Amino acid sequence: MSAEKKLVVVGGSVVEAFLKDSEKYHVRALTRNPESAKAKALAQKTEVMAADLKDYNSLVRAFQGANIIYAMTDFWAEMSFDVEYGQGKSLADIADSLPNLQHFVWAALPDARAISNGKYTHVYHWQSKAAVTDYIRESKPELWKKTTAVLFPNYFENCVTDPGAYLPIKQADGTYVRSFPLEADTRLPNVSIADTGKLVRHVIEHGGDFASKVIAFYGEAISEGAKLEALGKYHNIPVKYQKISERQFRDMLETKMPAISALDFTEQLLIFEGCGMIYARPEFVQANKIEGLKLKTWDEFLQEANLLSHMKSA
Numbered sequence: 261m262s263a264e265k266k267l268v269v270v271g272g273s274v275v276e277a278f279l280k281d282s283e284k285y286h287v288r289a290l291t292r293n294p295e296s297a298k299a300k301a302l303a304q305k306t307e308v309m310a311a312d313l314k315d316y317n318s319l320v321r322a323f324q325g326a327n328i329i330y331a332m333t334d335f336w337a338e339m340s341f342d343v344e345y346g347q348g349k350s351l352a353d354i355a356d357s358l359p360n361l362q363h364f365v366w367a368a369l370p371d372a373r374a375i376s377n378g379k380y381t382h383v384y385h386w387q388s389k390a391a392v393t394d395y396i397r398e399s400k401p402e403l404w405k406k407t408t409a410v411l412f413p414n415y416f417e418n419c420v421t422d423p424g425a426y427l428p429i430k431q432a433d434g435t436y437v438r439s440f441p442l443e444a445d446t447r448l449p450n451v452s453i454a455d456t457g458k459l460v461r462h463v464i465e466h467g468g469d470f471a472s473k474v475i476a477f478y479g480e481a482i483s484e485g486a487k488l489e490a491l492g493k494y495h496n497i498p499v500k501y502q503k504i505s506e507r508q509f510r511d512m513l514e515t516k517m518p519a520i521s522a523l524d525f526t527e528q529l530l531i532f533e534g535c536g537m538i539y540a541r542p543e544f545v546q547a548n549k550i551e552g553l554k555l556k557t558w559d560e561f562l563q564e565a566n567l568l569s570h571m572k573s574a
Contacts, residue, residue: 267464268326277457279305290322313337313347316354323354330460331355332367333392335385339521348392356403363467365460368393368409368474372527376535380527384520393474408463408470411539413449413478416561423570428488428499430573436492436499437574441509441526442533444485444501449478449539451547452556462553476539477547479555487558494559495568506530 266286269275278285290311291299299308311322313333323329331351335344348366355364371390372383393409419426428436442448459477463470485501492499504512506526513522531538540546548555 266326267328267330268323269330269460273454273457274330274460275302275306275457277461282306285328288322288326313350316350319350319354323358325360326355326358327360327362328365328464329355329361329363330365330367333389335388339384341384341388341391344388345391345395348389349395352392352396352400352403356400361403361406363464363471364396364403364407365463366393366396366407366409368411370411370538372531375538375541376531379534380531382520382523382527383531384524386528404472406471408472409474410459410463411474411476411544413451413476413539415453416450416556416558416565417453419567420565420570423567424572427567427571428491430571432574434498436497436571437502438484438488438499439502439504439508439512440484440529441504441506442484442529443503444488445483446533447481447483447537448529448532449476449481449537450487450558451477451479452561455479455555459547459553459555462550470545474544475547475550476541476544478539479548480557481537481540481548482558490559490562491567494562497568 266288267278268288268290269278275287275289278287287306289299289302289306289308291302291308292310292312293299294303294308294310302308309322311318313319329351331348333344333347333351338344352364352366355361367389369386369389371394372380372386374390396407396409397404428438430436456477459475463475488499488501491497509529510519510522510526513525517525547553
C-alpha cells in the first residue's frame with residue numbers, strides 16, 4: 261500500500277473527499293452490496309468491501325487495520341432505538357479494539373430529551389445516536405480521546421429530494437405558500453450534505469483540534485421564513501409563509517408515514533422553538549466558524565439548485 265493511512269468510510273461524498281489525495285490516504289469504501297453498479301464503479305478507483313451493520317463479523321473484517329474510521333448508522337432502516345444503539349455500540353467496540361486507530365468520527369445527533377429537560381421525548385431518531393455518543397464518552401474513554409462526534413442538521417438538498425415537504429406549494433392565485441409549524445423567524449441548522457466529506461476531511465487533518473469534541477455541523481442557522489423570502493427574491497415569485505399548528509403538521513406527515521414517525525419529525529422541529537437554536541450551544545464546536553472550512557450557505561445553494569423547477573402546485 262502506497263499511502264500511509266487507511267481510511268474506512270461510508271458515504272459517497274466522504275469517499276470522494278479522500279480520494280482526492282491518494283498519496284496520503286488509502287480509502288476502503290464499505291457497502292452492503294459490492295455487486296451494485298455504484299459499488300462496481302467505485303471499485304475502479306479504490307478498495308470496496310462488503311459490510312453490513314447487522315453482521316458484526318463483517319464489520320470486524322472491514323475495520324481491520326484502520327487508522328481512521330467514519331462511522332454512521334441508519335435509524336430509519338429498522339426504526340428501533342435498541343437496534344441502532346446496538347449497531348452503534350458494535351462499531352465503537354470494534355474501533356476501540358484496533359491497535360492503530362488514530363481517529364474515530366461518529367455521525368451523531370443531539371440528545372433532545374436532555375436538552376429540553378424532558379419536554380421533547382419523542383425524537384426517537386436522535387436519541388439512539390445520542391446514546392451511542394454517551395456510551396463512547398462514558399464506557400470507552402480511550403476511544404473517546406480519538407473521537408469526534410458530528411451532529412447532522414437539515415439538508416438543503418431535501419428541497420430537491422422531497423420538494424413537496426420542503427418547498428412552498430404554488431396556489432391557484434400564483435402565490436407560493438410554505439406551511440410550517442414554527443414561527444417564521446425560528447432558526448434551524450442547515451447544511452449542504454455535499455459538504456460532509458469536506459468537514460470530515462478537515463476534522464481528520466486537524467485531528468488534535470477536534471478530539472473528544474462534538475461538532476454542530478451546519479453552514480447556516482436560518483429560519484424557514486428567511487429561506488422562503490430569499491427563494492422568492494431569487495426566482496422573482498410571490499411567496500407567503502403560513503404558520504400551521506403542530507396537529508395540522510402532524511396530520512400532513514401522517515398521510516405518508518406512521519403516526520409515531522410524524523411525531524418524531526414534528527418534535528425535532530419544535531425543540532428549536534421551545535429551546536432555541538440548540539446547535540449553537542456552547543458545548544458544541546460550530547462548524548460554520550471553524551477556521552479554514554467553507555460551508556455552503558442557502559443563497560449559494562439557490563444559485564445552483566434551480567429550485568423553481570422542483571416546486572409543485574396545490
